[in-house]
Amino acid sequence: MPIITLPDGSQREFEQAISVVEIAKSIGTGLAKVALAAKVNGRLVDTSYVVTQDCDVAIISDKEPEGLDVIRHSSAHLLAQAVKSLFPKAQVTIGPVIENGFYYDFAYEERFTPDDLIKIEAKMTELAQQNFTITRSVKSRDEAVQFFTALGETYKAELIESIPANEEVSLYQQGDFVDLCRGPHVPSTDKLKAFKLMKLAGAYWRGDSNNEMLQRIYGTAWANKKDLQAYLNRLVEAEKRDHRKLGKKLDLFHFQEEAPGMVFWHSKGWQLYRTVEAYMRQRLDEYGYQEVNAPLVLDRSLWEKSGHWDKFSADMFTTHSENHDYAIKPMNCPGHIQIFKQGITSHHQLPVLIAEFGLVHRNEASGTLHGLMRARRFVQDDAHVFCTEDQLLGEVDKLIDFTFKVYKDFGFEQIKIKLSTRPEKRVGSDEVWDKSEAALAQALANKNLPWDLQAGEGAFYGPKIEFSLHDSIGRVWQCGTIQVDFSMPERLGATYIAADGSKQPPVMIHRAILGSLERFIGILIENYAGEFPTWLAPIQAMVLNISDRQADYAKEIEKALRQQGWRVRSDLRNEKIGFKIREHTMQRIPYIIVVGDKEMENQNLAIRSLHGDDLGSMTLDEFSAKLRADTAGK
């Protein structure tokens, strides 16, 4: 006699075991129609699931986020069904739900083409409309292996073989298509009404580059056509923010074939870079760092000692002179250790904070390059904190605060934190790794910050906290990092004199806040869609004259503002004022200063905002006060 408790707390008693869909019907036929799945005692199940005991039941429709996930998961199956029906020789592998959609990986001798995608999508629509019932069944592991082997689905069989022998596996069937799946799924294919195949890509079987490459089809799926359309519109809008497009449009930088992965900064982009760097340099001074500059090219032997050569030699640019092999630095730490090693450091002097806007080169694989986000030449706002073990936690704590202050000043609120722990290939003993990982976890715990664990993703010399920001289409990029390192100072012979007079290797913290200035600026561009706040804008104001008569007055204003340190230009071309306003507005300049006969006579300026607001007439002093207010604190 199961007693069912519904989310509102009400209870219903049934004579006998009852399926979820029947429970839904007992509440209302409308609810039964929209039911996609249910949560029984918090566990997601199919609508065909039979309840035998007292429990909590929540019916899931497409209004719940879980319902949307079920739709996406079933859409992946529908995709696989369509592919199998059009290309019977293709083998199915995996098809999970991802943010905003799903994908399915296929093993297939021939190549899918973009045209195939259109055919497959049409087939999906057709299959959905045929309204197949989706049924669940259970097999023992070995039966399931046999079943899929007999179908010629060797990848599926391999997947199931990795499941423990005593476990049962569930199969889902729609029409003559059967897939191994944990579920749950929608009850029938007509629930899938709004999907679209998005792109074709390669993906390694089981995510391992030693394995063969499969063909992955990405799709998106929503509860209804309107949501789908809204998503597609969002994508179009997001693409307009792409920093590579805006970089061209706003004349910030360019790339060209002769220097793949290396930026040509144009004047306006470089101004932006300089502003970001100047901001950071000012913070370094406030926080007690010493800024240094180490050589770009260092002897190979140093990289061998540091351990970089062993792990990354293929990814380093090298050069040769007389009898020496050199590497162009991919990191700044060995250089900073050399500076730390000059002279003798007492424990009284620790912590020592050495910072550099360090230009590094890394020979990244060609397929990874991505505008400013992943470049082969970039500058890190790098620093190394040399301290005692006792100081470690306090220093990490300060660094976390510093990092958040900087992100906030640049207008970032959404920051993802990850803790990456010891990788397989590493230096240093397990005790040292235990200590380092514990220190970082403790520092995060002290701040009550939520974080995700990335087991095995640490650097070879130590674990790291990563701070990541999003780009315009939701891709996540690591920016800041705090890494604890008990190994490198010792390997490179750095010591300090401890209280007992002995020589001890310091603990080293590697830290970057912006990370790569290039990447950070890329994200800045996308975050602001090229519409920078006044303190960051490469050009803060543009002076426009109405006609030649005011040219001298306009030049005077430009000069006066520039002498005060503002980034101001003038446009004295013989064009209509509307034309010039349009052009500079599209260049996202925060303020447009219009001067005509009236302004010249009254010795003032007519100010127009980027968004077309008339800010009225004011004197030059009033305007520079306005700029000061805009940029205060930066």
Add this chain to the structure above:
RNA sequence: GCCGAUGUAGCUCAGACGGUAGAGCAACUGAUUCGUAAUCAGUAGGUCAGGCGUUCGAUUCGCCUCAUCGGCACCA
């Protein structure tokens, strides 16, 4: 690096069963001197990414290379 797609004027893009290419914007010249998102007219601009091949002839077809884009793997 791997899989797929793409590469035509400074930018955005069109185009040709194989007969050496166009548009808009930008640039340049001239006229216009104008009050808050495009004044008018004219001119010039291209080894059709690079190389090799097939062909009487290749930007178009084939092969190779490079770069870019989307993923995957990688990311000190």
